[in-house]
Amino acid sequence: xxxxxxxxxxxxxxxxxxFYVLKSNFKNPLNKSFSLCAFLLGLxxxxxxxxxxxxxxxxxxTIYALAxxxxxxxVLWITYxxxxxxxxxxxxxxxxxxxxxxxxxxxxxxxxxxxxxxTDYYHYTTGYLFTIFTYYIIALFLGFLIxxxxxxxxxxxxxxxxxxxxxxxxxxxxxxxxxVGFILPAMxxxxxxxxxxxxxxxxxxxxxxxIMKHELLDIKSAAIEVISYALVVMMFIVLFILDExxxxxxSLLFLIILYGSYALIKNxxxxxxxxxxxxxxxxxxxxxxxxxxxxxxxxxxxxQMATHELNTPITAIQGRMDMAIRENMCKLDDEQKAYxxxxxDQVMRLAHLSKDVLNVARIDQHRLTINPIETDIDPLISxxxxxxxxxxxxxxxxxxxxxxxxxxxxxxxxxxxxxxxxTNLINxxxxxxxxxxxxxxxxxKDDKVVISVADTGIGIEKEDQKHLxxxxxxxxxxxxxxxxxxxxxxxxxxxxxxxxxxxGGDMWLESDKDKGSTFYFSLPLEYxxxxxxxxxxxxxxxxxxx
Amino acid sequence: xxxxxxxxxxxxxxxxxxxMRFEFAKWEVKIAYxxxxxxxxxxxxxxxxxxxxxxxxxxKMQGDELLKIIRKDPRIKDVVxxxxxxxxxxxxxxxxxxxxxxxxxxKIDILPEQLVNRVMELIDNKKKV
Numbered sequence: 094x095x096x097x098x099x100x101x102x103x104x105x106x107x108x109x110x111x112f113y114v115l116k117s118n119f120k121n122p123l124n125k126s127f128s129l130c131a132f133l134l135g136l137x138x139x140x141x142x143x144x145x146x147x148x149x150x151x152x153x154x155t156i157y158a159l160a161x162x163x164x165x166x167x168v169l170w171i172t173y174x175x176x177x178x179x180x181x182x183x184x185x186x187x188x189x190x191x192x193x194x195x196x197x198x199x200x201x202x203x204x205x206x207x208x209x210x211x212t213d214y215y216h217y218t219t220g221y222l223f224t225i226f227t228y229y230i231i232a233l234f235l236g237f238l239i240x241x242x243x244x245x246x247x248x249x250x251x252x253x254x255x256x257x258x259x260x261x262x263x264x265x266x267x268x269x270x271x272x273v274g275f276i277l278p279a280m281x282x283x284x285x286x287x288x289x290x291x292x293x294x295x296x297x298x299x300x301x302x303x304i305m306k307h308e309l310l311d312i313k314s315a316a317i318e319v320i321s322y323a324l325v326v327m328m329f330i331v332l333f334i335l336d337e338x339x340x341x342x343x344s345l346l347f348l349i350i351l352y353g354s355y356a357l358i359k360n361x362x363x364x365x366x367x368x369x370x371x372x373x374x375x376x377x378x379x380x381x382x383x384x385x386x387x388x389x390x391x392x393x394x395x396x397q398m399a400t401h402e403l404n405t406p407i408t409a410i411q412g413r414m415d416m417a418i419r420e421n422m423c424k425l426d427d428e429q430k431a432y433x434x435x436x437x438d439q440v441m442r443l444a445h446l447s448k449d450v451l452n453v454a455r456i457d458q459h460r461l462t463i464n465p466i467e468t469d470i471d472p473l474i475s476x477x478x479x480x481x482x483x484x485x486x487x488x489x490x491x492x493x494x495x496x497x498x499x500x501x502x503x504x505x506x507x508x509x510x511x512x513x514x515x516t517n518l519i520n521x522x523x524x525x526x527x528x529x530x531x532x533x534x535x536x537x538k539d540d541k542v543v544i545s546v547a548d549t550g551i552g553i554e555k556e557d558q559k560h561l562x563x564x565x566x567x568x569x570x571x572x573x574x575x576x577x578x579x580x581x582x583x584x585x586x587x588x589x590x591x592x593x594x595x596x597g598g599d600m601w602l603e604s605d606k607d608k609g610s611t612f613y614f615s616l617p618l619e620y621x622x623x624x625x626x627x628x629x630x631x632x633x634x635x636x637x638x639x
Numbered sequence: 640x641x642x643x644x645x646x647x648x649x650x651x652x653x654x655x656x657x658x659m660r661f662e663f664a665k666w667e668v669k670i671a672y673x674x675x676x677x678x679x680x681x682x683x684x685x686x687x688x689x690x691x692x693x694x695x696x697x698x699k700m701q702g703d704e705l706l707k708i709i710r711k712d713p714r715i716k717d718v719v720x721x722x723x724x725x726x727x728x729x730x731x732x733x734x735x736x737x738x739x740x741x742x743x744x745x746k747i748d749i750l751p752e753q754l755v756n757r758v759m760e761l762i763d764n765k766k767k768v
Contacts, residue, residue, distance in 0.1 A: 397726065397727065397728075400725075400727055401696070401725045401726045401727070402725075404725035404726075404727070404745070404746055404747045405650050405652065405653060405725045405746070406652060407747055408652070408653055408656070408725060408746035408747050409650075409652030409653055409656050411747065411750070412653075412656040412657075412660070412750060412751045413656055415750045415751065415752070416656075416659070416660060416663075416751055416752070419750075419752075420751075420752055422663060444747035444748075447727075447747060448727060448745075448747065448748075451727050455729060460729060461729070462729045462730050462731050463730060464730030464731070464733070464734060507730065509730075
């Protein structure tokens with residue numbers, strides 16, 4: 094093992110790091126830019142190795158032509174590290190510098206004004222253009238250093254710590270290069286000049302470590318893998334190859350192994366403590382989830398209990414009032430009936446509200462369920478229309494049902510829920526129509542049955558139409574002729590639409606102010622179960638508690 | 640001969656309401672304020688109601704348990720049982736708890752007159768079967 098073999102290892106290390114980082118997430122620009130930088134550095138070190146062996150002028154020219162691209166790739170990486178993207182200014186500057194680099198590269202290979210001849214690794218003849226190129230490289234490098242320092246002072250927290258390590262790595266490269274490239278040769282010692290290019294390892298290593306230590310898991314795992322392989326290689330070299338190497342090289346390898354081992358141990362410790370922390374958080378989360386499920390169950394139970402307690406007196410009042418007024422079991426006169434009728438109306442409204450509140454709670458908790466069975470839709474609607482005929486006539490409205498022109502197969506629907514929807518739509522139509530017409534129609538359209546309830550009532554403003562199916566939304570329509578009928582909870586259409594959606598259908602409306610409204614809903618001919626429920630419903634133990 | 644109805648409901652407001660309406664329809668009505676009372680009534684071998692209105696939430700034994708007992712008793716298992724409750728369960732729980740009943744009706748959903756008609760309809764349907 095000699096110094097040249099060591100250089101080869103450094104080049105290899107850079108290539109592997111570049112490959113792994115790119116492989117871990119080749120779509121991430123941060124990975125791409127880091128990978129490019131590590132690859133170019135690896136190539137640069139490798140070319141130095143080749144040049145040392147062959148002293149070819151083309152290799153030397155490539156080494157120099159490559160240098161400014163390496164600096165630019167480092168700038169690109171630092172920018173992505175901090176900003177995750179390039180702003181226009183940085184992008185344009187980079188494009189400009191790439192163009193300049195390409196011109197120099199072109200001149201490098203085509204003109205003797207750059208490098209004209211090579212004697213050996215340390216001696217080559219250069220032209221005046223090479224001096225300009227050297228100044229350009231120095232300017233570019235200084236520019237990069239200033240950019241690095243500038244970003245370091247500008248940044249905070251994690252990025253500041255990352256940049257600190259990268260800057261230290263960069264300065265290590267600068268110092269080593271200065272010592273082996275300028276100070277030692279000035280003292281007549283040139284044999285360490287070869288360490289100039291592999292010193293870039295400090296930049297790459299500290300860069301990788303800074304990322305490893307702070308966030309960016311994809312690069313972190315790749316870097317750990319690379320460091321592990323590198324350690325194995327280093328150990329192999331130390332144990333089996335490195336017999337005659339000098340103490341400096343041995344010490345250097347020892348330090349690298351020491352550093353790599355330390356980084357790995359620290360990383361594993363950090364991972365372990367993070368895992369413990371995550372496990373603790375996970376346990377807490379599980380507990381919180383259980384508590385929430387229990388709270389949710391209690392809320393459901395409370396609501397069911399509350400509506401049960403409300404329903405009992407409502408039933409008694411509603412029943413007795415209906416027997417007294419409509420069935421006239423108490424022989425009331427018209428004046429008395431007129432006096433008590435509002436009580437019956439209000440208590441019936443209360444009954445609806447009690448059901449609506451529970452339905453809304455079920456919708457919100459994704460627990461609204463339907464019990465679909467095969468049903469002939471025409472007789473169902475026909476029956477509902479007939480049962481509401483007296484009610485509509487009381488307001489001078491006529492109601493008609495226009496069934497489908499041809500027979501259709503039975504629909505799989507929840508009879509009771511669809512009945513509620515149709516009743517709700519007819520009641521709404523009746524509420525806002527006086528001495529008009531209500532037409533209920535069912536039609537076959539493609540693979541769906543579309544049912545509509547049209548009225549010739551007061552219509553709905555365009556603005557209200559957008560919100561009509563929202564929970565608690567009440568259109569500002571008011572018919573002064575029937576003030577007692579204008580009240581609503583703003584829940585009926587919200588519940589209806591949800592019921593229809595659970596059947597795989599949809600609900601919509603068309604309306605013109607002062608001309609009337611038509612509400613439509615569709616039901617698919619072929620029923621497919623739609624699970625609104627995401628949680629398992631009560632297992633019956635609730636009932637026992639109740 | 641007038642039809643016989645047994646109301647099993649611990650709430651006086653409701654049980655009295657249904658008693659009044661069914662009696663108006665010339666039914667003979669008995670009220671049990673608990674499942675245990677109902678079991679006691681069933682011990683009278685001469686008493687066989689035509690229909691039972693059964694509340695679910697009762698003081699000790701619950702309505703669904705009484706329903707199971709009724710359906711297992713050869714003497715009364717074919718009686719029309721209407722679960723009539725204020726408990727608004729979702730359809731799946733309704734099916735699970737009241738599946739053995741001839742109908743499951745939410746009290747606020749039905750007016751007394753409609754209830755009488757519905758019970759008559761259920762008795763007729765059962766006779767046809």
